Amino acid sequence: MDVDRGTARDIEGFSAPGRVAEPGEGISMEELALAARNHGMPLEALRYELTPAGLHYVLVHYDIPAAEAADWRLTVGGRVRTPLRLDVVALRSYPSVTHRVTMECAGNGRARLTPRPVSQPWLVEAVGTAEWTGVPLRVLLEEAGVEPDAVEAVLTGADHGVERGVEQDYRRSLPLPVATGDDPEVLVAYAMNGAPLPPQHGHPVRLVVPGWYGMAHVKWLRDISLTSTPFTGFQQSVAYRYKQSADDPGEPVTHIAPRALMIPPGFPDFMTRARAVRPGRIGLEGRAWSGHAPVVRVEVSTDDGRTWHDAALAAPEGHPWAWRHWHTAWTATPGNHVLVARATDGDGRTQPVEQPWNRGGFGNNLVQRVPVLCVPEAG
Amino acid sequence: MDVDRGTARDIEGFSAPGRVAEPGEGISMEELALAARNHGMPLEALRYELTPAGLHYVLVHYDIPAAEAADWRLTVGGRVRTPLRLDVVALRSYPSVTHRVTMECAGNGRARLTPRPVSQPWLVEAVGTAEWTGVPLRVLLEEAGVEPDAVEAVLTGADHGVERGVEQDYRRSLPLPVATGDDPEVLVAYAMNGAPLPPQHGHPVRLVVPGWYGMAHVKWLRDISLTSTPFTGFQQSVAYRYKQSADDPGEPVTHIAPRALMIPPGFPDFMTRARAVRPGRIGLEGRAWSGHAPVVRVEVSTDDGRTWHDAALAAPEGHPWAWRHWHTAWTATPGNHVLVARATDGDGRTQPVEQPWNRGGFGNNLVQRVPVLCVPEAG
Incomplete structure (x- = not known):
């Protein structure tokens, strides 16, 4: 699959390379702009087993898309026998399952590191727990029919932006055994705590990957494509990797640490x-x-x-x-x-x-x- | 009325005096801690006439109290003929009114000032609009019977903390003509956009003062007391005043600027x-x-x-x-x-x-x- 095809381009002087803060450097206005948009869970909200709406942490890479449930289409394609095109009514017609899932941002705690990586400056509060209702991803993939050469499911959201010079829709992949597994059971979710997803949590459809950090739970999910080679897009190969230096290929970020x-x-x-x-x-x-x-x-x-x-x-x-x-x-x-x-x-x-x-x-x-x-x- | 009675005390070395940032000083970790808890409205949410739950701005001075609607009591006292003690069921038994109100934090834009006052570091996004349902404050005051010498209504919330050395429950007052007026009609509100108030917006009862900055809309409202002298508590006489220097008494912050x-x-x-x-x-x-x-x-x-x-x-x-x-x-x-x-x-x-x-x-x-x-x- 062509990486971030059709949208990838560089915009000079618009998007800065990743960096770490200088010793003693205060939080920048750019980091503050992210902190003012995104938000953590005030720690007193740990009193709630299910985090109420508006208290669950939120991280949005680009803008919250203007997505309406009535117009939404989720496509399933790539290395499948029968591509699918589903609206929200069709998704709701499958038997639903509900999982209670604690979700945490992979960058939680970043702002306390020395030196501080410059990005969304979480202290410790980027967490929340909700009950997510939807259709198991494996059910949709079984219906579409997985071709024998498929190795990954590539998940594409509708949020669009630029990151370190790469214009993209937010896109991540899962290994096929995870996408089709039942422990954890990955969900294509359309409800949070019994109500339609709020805009900032992926309305009307998102992925939920129990046990994985938040970057895997693609919001505003619009396409699922099975591929015969591993996905190498920005959010997989560049971001969300454990690296010691800018040129270290690093290891992928996956499951939530205790x-x-x-x-x-x-x-x-x-x-x-x-x-x-x-x-x-x-x-x-x-x-x-x-x-x-x-x-x-x-x-x-x-x-x-x-x-x-x-x-x-x-x-x-x-x-x-x-x-x-x-x-x-x-x-x-x-x-x-x-x-x-x-x-x-x-x-x-x-x-x-x-x-x-x-x-x-x-x-x-x-x-x-x-x-x-x-x-x-x-x- | 005794100012912040029963809770006012200094805790040395715990609570810092107000200050402005040094030239070139980055955002401090303390400001970041506030930005990570409280949050603005991502500007793309201006697309919604009514701000969805979780996108409306939130500023909580202390902690969100562990307030349960079933246990809540709102008292009305001071310079009234008949003190009231109301639970949420009693509040809901009055004829309700609903007002659509745009609310904005008085500190919106603070972080862009030079020099920067050190407090909740809003850029421009501390706003939201909701439909608030409740009982007009004047209805409750009419029922209690306003004594002729009453000049202000003092509103006390349940959120408790320390600010610049003063331990306090969050407390503000309104002049009696505002409290009993009908343009705007001040509400004792128990619903936001048709649902019970979320914890962070004052569950189960808050004040709504249409046209005034957010500091007037006391959340987790537990007491209304009419007083025969102007209230001089911390949030009225020290904070929320337009001052040019630390010793300037300043003018009170009231209505939202365009x-x-x-x-x-x-x-x-x-x-x-x-x-x-x-x-x-x-x-x-x-x-x-x-x-x-x-x-x-x-x-x-x-x-x-x-x-x-x-x-x-x-x-x-x-x-x-x-x-x-x-x-x-x-x-x-x-x-x-x-x-x-x-x-x-x-x-x-x-x-x-x-x-x-x-x-x-x-x-x-x-x-x-x-x-x-x-x-x-x-x-």
């Missing part, structure tokens, strides 16, 4: 977001997830990692791709404290206390540190 | 957000609003303000507090262009081309400049 997050206890200062608590017993809680295997352990430290104890984990509820609630208690005493939580998944993967670095700022899962100041009630 | 915004045409670069269009006729459109009087004119320049022409304004539809759609056309030729739009309201107020400065970064309505690069289609 992470636990805590609801910062107490109350904040508006500007610094510093936290204050009162002395006494305080419930600590949060959620933890991994895209490799369910989380089996969350440890908490209330002394900045010197000592740890196990938090109580909520029972699995048959949602292997969703986060698990955890809780523990802490007796706060006046003074400064640093709270830390760390998840371990069923594959034995856990979180680092010092973050390895990569040039794109992907796959970070450094333990969250929550400094709190314990102060007595006003007299 | 502004027109344009949907940036064409398609963006991911990182720079620079815009590209193809040569030929291009529709330009957007929306314009003012909190003083309906917008009566939108002018557009396609040559960075050297010449202007009038855009077509959509007919008023009986929503005097909502934005008006505007559109015009432009024939793009290869090269660089700067598009500008400027609104004028029925009171004759318009938008500056050079922004006056104030220390809080409030009430900015500098004209929006949209640089675009017109490039031919790839050959």
Whole structure:
């Protein structure tokens, strides 16, 4: 398949090459423009098992397309025996399945790296969990009939823009075994938490790939093409790779690394977001997830990692791709404290206390540190 | 009334005084933390007359409270004859009214000021329009019976935090004539676009003050108290004032200044957000609003303000507090262009081309400049 065919071109002086920030360089206006458009999940929203509309993280590479469900067509083609062309009514006519999925941006935590890769400047909040309803991708591919030489499914969204000089529709691929697998079961989804997809989450149709970072969940999905050679488009071969330098081909970003997050206890200062608590017993809680295997352990430290104890984990509820609630208690005493939580998944993967670095700022899962100041009630 | 009674105290070294950024100082991590939590409306969402859930701008001073509708009580007290205590069922039993209201953060545009006031770093996107349903505040005050010496209504939200050393629940006041007026009609709202309020928009009850900047629309509203002296709490006397220096008492921030915004045409670069269009006729459109009087004119320049022409304004539809759609056309030729739009309201107020400065970064309505690069289609 011709890479980004028909739209690829360079626009000189319009699109800058990737870079890392200089030592001490503040967040740029360009990074701020991305932060003002896209948004994370305020961490107090960890209280909700299903993230309410508007609190789930959103990252849009280009513009949110002006997509109407009534006009939408999803095509399935390439190395298939019978190409398909489906409207939303046709998609809804298939038996539907619903999966509860925790989704996280591959760049979560990027803005805390040193040096800082210049891109969407996430701190730690690029996550959310929703119930996605749709048709398994494998059902559509079975109906179209996969040719024996097919190796990948290339997924094309309707959002159009330029990235590092390459004009493109957002496009990613999945290996055929993932696209046709049932563990996880990849969805062509048309509903989020029981309602039609909001515009910013891919209305009317998106891909959902449980356990994978957000870049795989192509929004505004308009075409699925099976190919006989691996896809080498921008979002596959250039972006979303673990690289140490600009010319390192790197390794592809795929599954979500384990992470636990805590609801910062107490109350904040508006500007610094510093936290204050009162002395006494305080419930600590949060959620933890991994895209490799369910989380089996969350440890908490209330002394900045010197000592740890196990938090109580909520029972699995048959949602292997969703986060698990955890809780523990802490007796706060006046003074400064640093709270830390760390998840371990069923594959034995856990979180680092010092973050390895990569040039794109992907796959970070450094333990969250929550400094709190314990102060007595006003007299 | 005792200012911020029962919660006011200083926490040394926790909460920094207000400041403006040094020349050339990049956006700080603290400003970024606010930008990652709160979010603007991506400008392509100007295509929607009613902003869909999750795209409307949100600013939360402290944390989103864990508020449940079933447990909520709104009290009405102070200088009234009969204090009220209402649950959400009781609020819903009053005849309801619905108003379409454009809401904008008073700090919109702050991050483009020089020097930059350090706070929530909005560029231009802190706006949204929704239909809010609830009970007119004057109906509740009539039922409670306003004492003759009452001069203000003090509105208290449930969000709790510290700001510049002052621990507080978020609290603002309205002059009694505004609180009991019917032009605009202030609402105690429990629904947004026909659904219960989302958590981040004040679930289950908030104030809506049509025409005023966002700081007046107290979210998670739990108490309304009439007072016989003007309220002098933090959000009234310290924050949200037009000041030139830290010790200037300043003037209060109230109504929204006129502004027109344009949907940036064409398609963006991911990182720079620079815009590209193809040569030929291009529709330009957007929306314009003012909190003083309906917008009566939108002018557009396609040559960075050297010449202007009038855009077509959509007919008023009986929503005097909502934005008006505007559109015009432009024939793009290869090269660089700067598009500008400027609104004028029925009171004759318009938008500056050079922004006056104030220390809080409030009430900015500098004209929006949209640089675009017109490039031919790839050959």
